[in-house]
Amino acid sequence: MQEQLIYKTNVKPNNARQILLRLRNEKVVLTTEPVKFARNQLLYFLPKQNLKDKLKGVIPDHGQTFHRLYQALIEQQGFLHISEFAKICAGVVNTKEKEKLALKQKDVYQIIDELLRLQIIEPILDHGSERFIVAKKEWVPTVKLDENNIQKRLKDLSFSNDFTESLLKWLERMNLAGTNSTHLFTQFDRDHFNGFYWNAIGYSYLWGLYKANEIDPFNPSLEKTPSSIVIESVLHRVMNKYDVAGFIARVSVLYGRLRVKDNYRIIPICFVQSIESDALQLARQRGIMVISISEVFGTKIAEAIKMVRELDPRKIDPEALAAVLAASDASGHDGKFGSLKGYVFNFIVASMFNNQGYTSKIGWKYEALNKKCECDVVISVDDEYLLVCEAKGYNEGTQIQLGESENDSDTVKKFFEKTCRIVEAATGKKVFPVFITSGEFSPQALEYMEEFGKRKAISKFLKMRNFPTSVYLDRKGLMDFFGNSQIYTEHKKILKEFFRDHKKEKINGNKGEEVVY
DSSP states (O other): OHHHHHHHHOOOHHHHHHHHHHHHHTTSSEEOTTOOOGGGOOOEEOTTOOOHHHHHHHOOOTTSHHHHHHHHHHHTTTEEEHHHHHHHHTOBSOHHHHHHHTOOSOBHHHHHHHHHHTTOBOSOEEETTEEEEEBOTTTOTTOOOSHHHHHHHHHHHHHHHHHHHHHHHHHHHTTSSOTTOOEEOOOTTTOOBTTBOOSEEEEEOOTTSEEESSOOTTSOOSSEEEEEEEEEEEEEEEEOHHHHHHHHHHHHHHHHHHOOSSSOOEEEEEEEEEEOHHHHHHHHHTTOEEEEHHHHHOHHHHHHHHHHHTOOTTSOOHHHHHHHHHHHHHTTOTTTTHHHHHHHHHHHHHHHHHHTTOOEEEEEEEEETTEEEEEEEEEEOSSSEEEEEEEEOOOTTOEEOOOSSTTSTTSHHIIIIIIHHHHHHHHOSEEEEEEEESSEEOHHHHHHHHHHHTSHHHHHHHHHOSSOOSSEEOHHHHHHHHTTOGGGHHHHHHHHHHSOOHHHHHHHHHTTOOOOO
């Protein structure tokens, strides 16, 4: 810039330096200080000038930690969830593991401290139990950080995890991973493998990819040391080059530590919905297996997943819900993607509350009492009450159990005794619980909820409202609620067509009788 000033105005070098210094001091011209580039150069810019394109041009090397972090911040609305940040920066997430394994790599919070010193990011944003890394607007002018975008990001990440689980089961069915050997990570601060964060890990017992004392290919030993499968999964958006580069950086450390002379291996896999061409090329160059949903389950499932992500919880279209399930049904993989039907059922339940004059939120997360929970549908009634709804989109005939304790997953007790207590502690509001399913409840579960509904505070709330009229709704209750109302025609159709009893259909079909839904 100094050379340009001398060339265009004919001032002397000393005068040019003084002019630039004065302009910087008066903040007429801004610089990237303390961040410097090649040969200690600074980038000069005007106060309202958008640096996005310029910085993307001067920071192209995804092999460099800060470079790929900046690219990610630019493209992801100026903020990253701590788990996204950990994957992209390839920082160690467990300091005890770092000491134990003598890892030389920086941990995640060391990298965050460096970015803070360089004034590239704001202090870590604590949003309940979740943490976010937010860019300074001087670096990323397009920061879009508000409650809606935060909750959307959390919902997207949860969405990606749910569908990753279905893909893990596919790996096991294919025998690429051993039966019940895959593990999905959902919490950055607790889960790790060899010090780093992965979306999931697995173990492979494929021929030639394990160690055994008895080397006999026709009589393999039952005692084996499997190869490790490490998984990067981005199903809620396009997988970018910085995602693959961060994955490579983590795998490289793992491979360097575990390299041996025999056939022990590390198998890196990327699960994607879609991937940009540069990222795909980089993954192939490094020998990473890239598996897309459409390749595994066909384009119909991929189409259905895209459709469900585009649903707007504030304006739910029942016909759009039916279209999602129809696409899933047409794929021939109905049942293998239970998460898809579960997501759609959440929207069905939310639309019921919306039609009754409430405003619903889907997939809200809470933390209190050193515990975490995620609520399917949450409705803020007033300053005092909060409606919290557990929604289980099960096929007809599937029975929900009471559960022996609050720790039994997918049970009535877990929702009424654990989830509701966490939400009450986190919000300070009185929680009114509602459990809705397209299946059925066991007799013990029904008895428990009937007694729960007789509590003074609950019965008082029920008398104040036209809806809900009970703390639970099963399939019969839903059908009665939908009745012959035109507004619920599509809801009723969805329940009959897509949450039907497949076993009953098969039996009736074998008898040559009419299928009863």
